[in-house]
Amino acid sequence: MLPNALYTDLSGYYDLMCADINYQAQTNTVLRLAQALGNGGKTHLDLACGTAPHIYHFLKAGYQSIGLDINQPMLDIAQQRCPQAQFMLQNMCEFTLSTSVDLITCFLYSIHYSASIAQLQHCIRSVYHALTPGGVFCFNAVDKDKICNNSSVRHSTQHDGSQFVFESGWHYSGQGEQQALNLSISKTCTAQTQHWQDQHTMVAVSFTELEALLLPYFEVHILAHDYDKLTPWDTQSGNAIFACVKR
Ligand SMILES: C[S@@+](CC[C@H](N)C(=O)[O-])C[C@H]1O[C@@H](n2cnc3c(N)ncnc32)[C@H](O)[C@@H]1O
Structure with missing residues (x-):
């Protein structure tokens, strides 16, 4: 089987695999963070958007969303689910946008698809350049x-x-x-x-390493991996939500 076959040959099964994920709750958490920390703008980019389960909820919340993914079969399903959104086939480690956005998200640990620290640095830099002043970058991650x-x-x-x-x-x-x-x-x-x-x-990164990569570009808030309430990360858990405000 080809690498990442799940997202190419098996893209039709992706939503079944994620059937027990509460995308509405994840989106609500990001909306609260964007309201508390962001610049009030309503343009949004979802990195590694997959079949657009988050974009579906952002559109309902009044955002104008763009989805970016490296796999066309995933984007084909995304476009069917969210015809009013724009989708682009790009690598999140070297993407560019023609117009900057107010909010960038990357969930289900997809930031880790930057397959090396150098690629992750490229991704973070691309996010920084794609955000409007005071824009927010929100994602979840696991500590190696x-x-x-x-x-x-x-x-x-x-x-x-x-x-x-x-x-x-x-x-x-x-x-x-x-x-x-x-x-x-x-x-x-x-x-x-x-x-x-x-x-x-x-x-693979520790949260200390990840925070150090983000700090030159963003004010960084690390939160508990809890989509029911916003609380600071307890410094022990291996999963967290990162909310980063463009400097
Ligand atoms: C686990 S899925 C997450 C999809 C969606 N964010 C979600 O929460 O359900 C990971 C997605 O990352 C995409 N992906 C992997 N490497 C990527 C890269 N370098 N640039 C953009 N997308 C990538 C895959 O094609 C796949 O759609």
Whole structure:
């Protein structure tokens, strides 16, 4: 299977895999952060937008949204879901916009798709240049030093007469600037099971390193990974929401 096949060959299964994610709650959290920290503008860019589950909610909240992704099959589904948004095929590590925006988001840990620290720096710099003065960059991330290699998230669902099981987990060797996201999908229909496995190479950073990369460009707020209430990160948890205001 090709690398990142989930987003190309299997893009039609992506929304099933994410069926238990509360995108409305994630969007509400970003809306509250943008209101508290941002410049009041309503233009928005979602990096690594996938099939546009966040954009769907931003549009409903009155934002004018653009989605950016590196996979055309994901963008094709996104365009169907949100015909009023604009979508662009670009690499988030070297993207440019013709007009800057007030809010940039990147969720489901997709910032880690910048596959090295150098690429992550390019991504952060591109975000900085694409934001209006006082604009906000909001994303979630995982701290490489807090990854538990034995833990994974699993869920199953029925669709079109088939039983699907999705599993995902991080793996970090403890050294270097890369971690893996391991994904597996199985589909069972009339006693026949198909399996797919993907391993995505992603950038590994500690939150201390990530904050240091952001600080030259942004005022950085690190919050608990909680989409029900806004509270500061407790410095122990391995997941967090970053809200960064353009300097
Ligand atoms: C886990 S999905 C997240 C999609 C969406 N943000 C969500 O929350 O459901 C990751 C997305 O990142 C995209 N992606 C991976 N590397 C990328 C890159 N370098 N630039 C832009 N998009 C990328 C993939 O194509 C995929 O659609």
